[in-house]
Amino acid sequence: MSTLNYINSFAPAKINLGLRILEKRKDGYHELRTLMAPISIGDKIEIELLPKGIEFETTGDFDVPKDSSNLALKAALLFLSHYKLKIGLRIKLTKIIPPGAGLGGGSSDAAAVLTSLKTLLSIEDSMDNLFRLAAQLGSDVPFFLFRKPALCTGRGEILNSVALPLPYPTQGLLIYPGFPVSTPWAYKTYAEFRQKGLISSSLTHEIDQPLNDLEEPVFSKYLWLPTVKNWLQNQFDPALCLMSGSGSSIFALFDKEDPLFMKKVIQHAQAHLGSDCWIRSFTILERF
Ligand SMILES: C[C@@](CO)(OP(=O)(O)O)[C@H](O)COP(=O)(O)OP(=O)(O)OC[C@H]1O[C@@H](n2ccc(N)nc2=O)[C@H](O)[C@@H]1O
Numbered sequence: 001m002s003t004l005n006y007i008n009s010f011a012p013a014k015i016n017l018g019l020r021i022l023e024k025r026k027d028g029y030h031e032l033r034t035l036m037a038p039i040s041i042g043d044k045i046e047i048e049l050l051p052k053g054i055e056f057e058t059t060g061d062f063d064v065p066k067d068s069s070n071l072a073l074k075a076a077l078l079f080l081s082h083y084k085l086k087i088g089l090r091i092k093l094t095k096i097i098p099p100g101a102g103l104g105g106g107s108s109d110a111a112a113v114l115t116s117l118k119t120l121l122s123i124e125d126s127m128d129n130l131f132r133l134a135a136q137l138g139s140d141v142p143f144f145l146f147r148k149p150a151l152c153t154g155r156g157e158i159l160n161s162v163a164l165p166l167p168y169p170t171q172g173l174l175i176y177p178g179f180p181v182s183t184p185w186a187y188k189t190y191a192e193f194r195q196k197g198l199i200s201s202s203l204t205h206e207i208d209q210p211l212n213d214l215e216e217p218v219f220s221k222y223l224w225l226p227t228v229k230n231w232l233q234n235q236f237d238p239a240l241c242l243m244s245g246s247g248s249s250i251f252a253l254f255d256k257e258d259p260l261f262m263k264k265v266i267q268h269a270q271a272h273l274g275s276d277c278w279i280r281s282f283t284i285l286e287r288f
C-alpha cells in the first residue's frame with residue numbers, strides 16, 4: 001500500500017476530428033472510425049482515502065448527477081468491487097466541461113478515477129485489465145486511459161496510435177450552445193435515417209474524410225447547430241470545423257498560432273452568437 005492518501009488529476013475533454021459510422025452491429029452499437037484528440041479544457045478530480053464510507057461531491061461550472069449514475073462515482077465503485085477493496089473514499093469532481101456536449105466529460109472523469117485509484121492504492125495489475133474496466137463504463141472511456149490522440153475503431157474502444165503531429169492545426173475555438181444532445185438519441189436517429197435512405201454522407205465519401213456522420217441527424221433537430229457551423233466557416237475560414245461526437249458542441253481549428261487572433265475570434269463570436277453560448281479557445285494535447 002502506498003503512503004499517499006490524496007491525489008488530484010486533470011480530466012481533459014476530447015474532440016472528434018472526424019467520426020465515420022460503418023454499420024450498426026448486432027449488439028446495438030455502431031462500428032466506428034473516429035480520430036479523437038484530448039484538449040486543454042478539462043475537469044478536476046480529487047480523491048482522498050478514508051477509513052470507511054464513500055463521499056462524493058461535485059462543484060464547478062455545470063451541474064451533473066450526484067448519485068451513482070455519475071460516471072466518476074460509478075468508476076470508483078466498479079474499481080473497488082473489481083479489486084475487492086474495503087477502503088473508504090472522498091471524491092470531489094470540479095466540473096468545467098459542459099455535459100452532453102460531445103466532449104466526453106463523463107468518460108474522462110471515469111478514466112481519471114480509474115488511473116488515480118490504481119496509483120493511490122498501488123494496484124500492480126496490468127493496464128490491460130484497467131482498459132477492460134474502462135470499456136465496461138463506456139465506449140469512450142478507454143481513449144482517456146490512452147492519454148493521446150488515437151484513431152478509435154470498434155464501438156470506439158479499440159485504440160490505434162496515430163502519427164504525430166496531426167494533419168490538422170492544434171489551436172481551436174469551441175462553442176457549446178447552452179443545451180445538451182443525448183448520445184443514444186443521436187445514434188438511434190442516425191440508424192433510423194439510414195434505414196429510410198435519408199443519410200447522404202455515409203459511405204458515399206472516403207471513410208477517412210474529416211466528416212462527422214452524426215451531424216446530419218443531429219442538425220435536423222437542433223437547427224441552431226448548422227447555423228453556428230456555417231457562421232464560423234463563413235466568418236473565419238477555419239482549417240476544420242465540425243460538430244464534436246454526438247454534439248452539441250461545434251469546434252473550429254485554425255492555422256494561425258496567434259493568441260491575439262484567437263482573442264478577436266472569441267470576442268466576435270461572443271458578440272454575434274449571444275450570451276447562451278459558452279465559447280472558449282483550446283489547444284489539442286499531444287499527450288496529457
Ligand atoms: C458519440 C461519441 C463519439 O466519441 O462521443 P460523445 O458524443 O458521447 O462524447 C461516442 O461514440 C459515444 O461514446 P460513449 O458516450 O462512451 O457511449 P456509450 O455510453 O458507450 O453508449 C451510449 C449509447 O450510444 C450508442 N452508441 C455508442 C457508441 C457506439 N459506437 N455506437 C452506439 O450506437 C448506443 O446506443 C449506446 O447505448
Ligand SMILES: Nc1ncnc2c1ncn2[C@@H]1O[C@H](COP(=O)(O)OP(=O)(O)O)[C@@H](O)[C@H]1O
Nearest residue numbers: 070071072099100101102103104105106107109
Ligand atoms: N461525471 C460526469 N460528467 C458529465 N456528465 C455525466 C457525468 N456522469 C454522468 N453524466 C451524465 O452523462 C450525460 C452525458 O455527459 P457527457 O459525458 O459530458 O457528454 P457526452 O456523452 O456528450 O460527451 C450527462 O447528461 C449526465 O447526465
